[in-house]
Amino acid sequence: MIVRVQAEDFDTGAELADFAADRQDVGAVVSFTGVVRDSDAMLDRMEIEHYPGMTERALTDIAATAMSRWELADALVIHRHGALRPGERIMMVATAAAHRRAAFEAADFLMDYLKSRAPFWKKEVTRAGENWVAAKDDDEAALGRW
Amino acid sequence: MIVRVQAEDFDTGAELADFAADRQDVGAVVSFTGVVRDSDAMLDRMEIEHYPGMTERALTDIAATAMSRWELADALVIHRHGALRPGERIMMVATAAAHRRAAFEAADFLMDYLKSRAPFWKKEVTRAGENWVAAKDDDEAALGRW
Amino acid sequence: MTLDILYFAWVRERIGEPRERLETSAKTVAGLVEELRAREPRYAAAFADLSALRVALDQELADFDAPLDGVREVAFFPPMTGG
Amino acid sequence: MTLDILYFAWVRERIGEPRERLETSAKTVAGLVEELRAREPRYAAAFADLSALRVALDQELADFDAPLDGVREVAFFPPMTGG
Numbered sequence: 534m535i536v537r538v539q540a541e542d543f544d545t546g547a548e549l550a551d552f553a554a555d556r557q558d559v560g561a562v563v564s565f566t567g568v569v570r571d572s573d574a575m576l577d578r579m580e581i582e583h584y585p586g587m588t589e590r591a592l593t594d595i596a597a598t599a600m601s602r603w604e605l606a607d608a609l610v611i612h613r614h615g616a617l618r619p620g621e622r623i624m625m626v627a628t629a630a631a632h633r634r635a636a637f638e639a640a641d642f643l644m645d646y647l648k649s650r651a652p653f654w655k656k657e658v659t660r661a662g663e664n665w666v667a668a669k670d671d672d673e674a675a676l677g678r679w
Numbered sequence: 680m681i682v683r684v685q686a687e688d689f690d691t692g693a694e695l696a697d698f699a700a701d702r703q704d705v706g707a708v709v710s711f712t713g714v715v716r717d718s719d720a721m722l723d724r725m726e727i728e729h730y731p732g733m734t735e736r737a738l739t740d741i742a743a744t745a746m747s748r749w750e751l752a753d754a755l756v757i758h759r760h761g762a763l764r765p766g767e768r769i770m771m772v773a774t775a776a777a778h779r780r781a782a783f784e785a786a787d788f789l790m791d792y793l794k795s796r797a798p799f800w801k802k803e804v805t806r807a808g809e810n811w812v813a814a815k816d817d818d819e820a821a822l823g824r825w
Numbered sequence: 826m827t828l829d830i831l832y833f834a835w836v837r838e839r840i841g842e843p844r845e846r847l848e849t850s851a852k853t854v855a856g857l858v859e860e861l862r863a864r865e866p867r868y869a870a871a872f873a874d875l876s877a878l879r880v881a882l883d884q885e886l887a888d889f890d891a892p893l894d895g896v897r898e899v900a901f902f903p904p905m906t907g908g
Numbered sequence: 909m910t911l912d913i914l915y916f917a918w919v920r921e922r923i924g925e926p927r928e929r930l931e932t933s934a935k936t937v938a939g940l941v942e943e944l945r946a947r948e949p950r951y952a953a954a955f956a957d958l959s960a961l962r963v964a965l966d967q968e969l970a971d972f973d974a975p976l977d978g979v980r981e982v983a984f985f986p987p988m989t990g991g
Binding site: 567582583584586587590591612623624644647648649650651652653654655656665666667668672673 | 914916917918920964967968969983985986987988989990991
Binding site: 713728729730732733736737758769770790793794795796797798799800801802811812813814818819 | 831833834835837881884885886900902903904905906907908
């Protein structure tokens with residue numbers, strides 16, 4: 534299980550190349566990468582604040598829950614903080630399992646919990662001003678799926 | 680939309696690095712990579728046969744269906760054929776979307792259809808002999824989810 | 826009517842070749858299968874259980890009762906196991 | 909009892925500092941919130957609507973009626989928006 538919270542960028546490909554390598558029981562690897570979106574070309578940057586200490590603990594708990602609920606060979610969570618420009622990677626999760634269903638479901642679960650239960654907060658800094666991204670009811674409701 | 684059928688290996692990381700790059704409306708990228716599994720250390724190789732012509736057509740149809748059913752910025756499908764050793768990559772799919780739900784669902788859909796509707800057949804060559812992998816009822820039933 | 830018939834996976838192995846060209850007057854896939862079964866034991870073996878087989882007409886999946894009108898290429902194979 | 913109180917996101921901005929050390933006799937988070945609200949308008953503003961806030965005790969999410977017994981660190985923040 535790998536959990537990292539960092540300001541630096543990461544390389545999804547390099548992470549996946551190392552992830553669950555040399556595990557003969559892995560048939561399926563799912564990854565999710567979150568990217569700073571700028572649909573209306575207004576965003577200067579996204580500022581991601583977090584709660585050092587609690588963040589690592591919350592992500593580790595979420596990953597451990599995934600490992601215990603699905604038959605996973607491994608799980609990985611990387612989340613950045615600080616100021617990120619449009620197009621930059623924000624975070625990734627990856628899951629490795631014998632079968633595809635477990636890998637998909639566990640990655641989906643990790644994302645739902647990470648959205649609403651890991652102490653990160655996003656502020657959008659646009660040409661029109663700054664605003665804290667509000668939590669979506671949908672995201673809270675998504676936890677009910679599990 | 681990218682569809683490739685090839686004997687050569689591919690690099691999941693390099694593919695993801697190029698995939699949907701420079702699209703400002705992409706917030707979520709999901710990838711699935713299938714790997715030759717050898718849980719009981721008996722497998723010498725997996726031989727993947729396919730139907731040249733129909734394969735490309737079927738994969739393109741499946742990817743186009745995903746693009747029309749979900750709001751995707753892009754979709755990618757790569758599938759290898761020939762003899763593959765344990766630990767080698769067999770195939771990958773990737774989806775890019777504004778939001779995570781569409782990216783996850785479309786990747787899951789691509790995999791379910793690719794399993795049962797693209798003309799590939801797997802033969803396991805083990806120390807105990809050869810056998811064609813049988814289609815699973817589960818895999819056919821999975822299509823009912825969509 | 827001249828058809829290219831293709832075989833894949835264990836169907837190919839049982840019949841012993843990957844493809845052949847055939848002159849037929851069969852109207853449907855089922856009619857063609859009957860014709861093939863009658864040829865030789867290896868065909869009868871390959872086509873013994875149609876529920877274990879799939880068919881594609883000109884590279885599109887089809888049913889066994891589909892007409893062969895205008896078709897150029899017929900492929901027989903077991904259920905697919907990609908991914 | 910001495911507590912470290914942490915603020916994040918717009919709670920931090922409204923209160924004007926990321927953390928402070930506080931001497932309190934409050935028994936629960938709700939009691940502590942009452943004490944903070946009474947201090948200054950900026951606290952009253954930050955804690956105006958508890959439904960818009962979340963609280964963590966020693967880095968674990970908790971409810972506002974949770975006891976402060978043995979707690980060292982209390983954090984207030986809006987609903988999380990990771991991912």
